[in-house]
Amino acid sequence: MPKKVCMVVAHHPFTDARIFKKEAKSLQKKGYHVSMIVPRKNGKLFDIDGTPYTKRFQSKIFTYEGIKIVTYHSESSQKALSNVLSDENSWENHGFNNQLTQLAIRENADIYHAHEYLSLFAGIGIKRLMKKRKGKDVKLIYDSHELTPDPLDPKYSQERRTNLKQKLLTMLKEVDHVITVSDSIKSWYLSHRPQLPVDVIYNSPPLAKNYESKDFNSDRLTVGYEGNIDDKKSGWEKVIGISDICSKNVDFHFKIIGGNRFGNSTPIPEHLQSRITLTGWVNYHTIPMYMTDVDIGWIDLEDTAFSLNRDYSLPNKFFSYLNNGIPVMVNNSKEMKEFINRHQCGYVIEKKNATSRDYADALLSLHKDKSKLQQMSKNARNIMEKLYSWENMEKRLLAIYQSLL
Template sequence: MKVILAVTNDIATDRRVQRIGSTLLRQGADVVIVGRKRKDSLSISHLPFKHKRIRLLFNRGALFYAEYNIRLFIWLCIQPADIITANDLDTLPAVYLCCKLKKITAVYDSHEHFTEVPELINRRLIKKIWAWIESAIVPHIHFASTVSEPIAQDLQQRYHRSFTVIRNLPEKKIIENHFPLSFTFPDKPVIIYQGSVNIDRGLEEMIEAMKHITSAILIIAGDGDIQHQLRIRVKSLQLNNRVYFTGRLQPDQLLALTQKAAIGISLEKDRGLNYRYALPNKLFDYIMSGVPVLVSALPEMKKIVQQYNIGVLIDEVTPEAISQAIHGMLENTELYKIWKQNLKIAADQLCWENEEGLVIELYQRAGLK
């Protein structure tokens, strides 16, 4: 059977979609992932499944979403397929219309609570448009998944559809591979942030905190809307020797870098249900790499950190709170050893090998044979 997975990104760093694609491939499916081609897109020739990246005239805003969905719809309609998956709301219009036209199965994987992201909080009209699209289509989707239990419950209440919870857990086996880094940093403990460099992720406050942290360096591994502003702020604070930006990295490079870190941060603010209920990829990547964490005390992340005792929670994302927590983590060597031991237990349980059965079950219900 042929399964097409549609995304709006360029596929290269979408580990969730890559993991699901690999799982379906092992089940004997003919898997194709379709996304977009950007000027700075990383190579994906190493991926084990087929892929298609669409070049666009527009790369931001309403014209981007309109152009991509039109081009995606046309491309999907001429492809033979048994199941097509819309990854996130921004691919759902094209996927749903194509599946309805061709009378094939649509699957919806909501990577986040799309209408509750911080970027939409103060953009009421845009939020209403996305909410209307979601309410018009999701009630007609019979096979759906998302990333955390509270998001699943909220979507189920809104649209009376069942959502399978499939968390963003990394592969356990990949930790056995070690890759050389292609860049160097000062020989100090590394505080790492990995992921999208966007608003309300505590990065501005983390950079401010680095004024008071001289015994470690901060590495921001990723790209996003506010990276330019953050670089300017780092320069203005004269922190170029303490804060480093790598841009987007291939998964093997990111893994190698994360494994060398002393602390992993995930400092999302409580702005909108998307962040409140978040279970980010990076949290589980830190765990798999054996890195103690400093995270916001938001409900879902708090549960993980407290259940396994693998780091520190902060109630307020402020430079002062961050600085105090970082110093405490680096100075309390006995507690740090306990976290490191507990991380081994957490990593053994929170891995893709234990989660992918949910993917197989979902797609078998959708018709995968």
């Protein structure tokens, strides 16, 4: 009989690239019966850019691309889930009586796969109550998309960070396997729980099909950015600054694949409207098509000195660029710097907080060195083919599941 898997989600949109499009779909393809318990906010499900669904996905339970989706109202579960910070003795009476935990138990799965700190807490409740009520030993995976709590995050007091960390270490005693997204985060877990089974599954896309190598013969320079541009941070200001400087020197274009989240806007100055293109949010599987004319991919992770997650990050867009043979330009963050230096697939600006001028100068310099860009591009595509594409990550995921069963 096929084994049942239940994805337990506290915050992410149900079509999240890692959770749904890659992990859930890979498990389904392998023959697992997959269900997901996912949150509604204010009664609505949301697309990846924050757009609320108003006509689709209105039923409490529905099937999407062959995967069972069970929804719950996140507001009704937040108070109970926040009891993770209470004394462990109170967890069963006050913490586990929430919709996320209870609906997941009804799925009667063999493996539960939690994706956030609070869904991990729900998973602890699932594991304990399944044993108590049904005498069933289930397996629990914690998919740590980031490090929570972030040891450097200034928005939490030291006391709160300490409490969050202590409760995390307590919960990890009952976790059967941890999956995370970078080697630095894996090392953090092992430094605290040396016997914990931990594997890295990178945020890699499926290998881009119909790939054609880049020749970099054009005088035009196109820089790409994939994902959300938040006009409340300096990211958009840097896009404007880079475009302003570079367009005075070469035929420059900045292509943003994605853009604003729902309800936000980022006005483009009139003199740069022919230089900056926002494609809007596109279908996940069509991203390679939008990457074909991009020469260099840009990532700017600010304030890495105040966020271990930023310093340890290897974001989706990083691998998306490499997948399409696009060299990556980044500021000095530990994990991306080490990766780029190891594989010679991009360029690191040796500053934690790089300015528009820093990026512009580096871009213009690289644009003149066509042979270097060509070699970086080849290296990028080669390592995705041999090591890092989702097809390779899928093998890791399936091996973890097989080991648990």
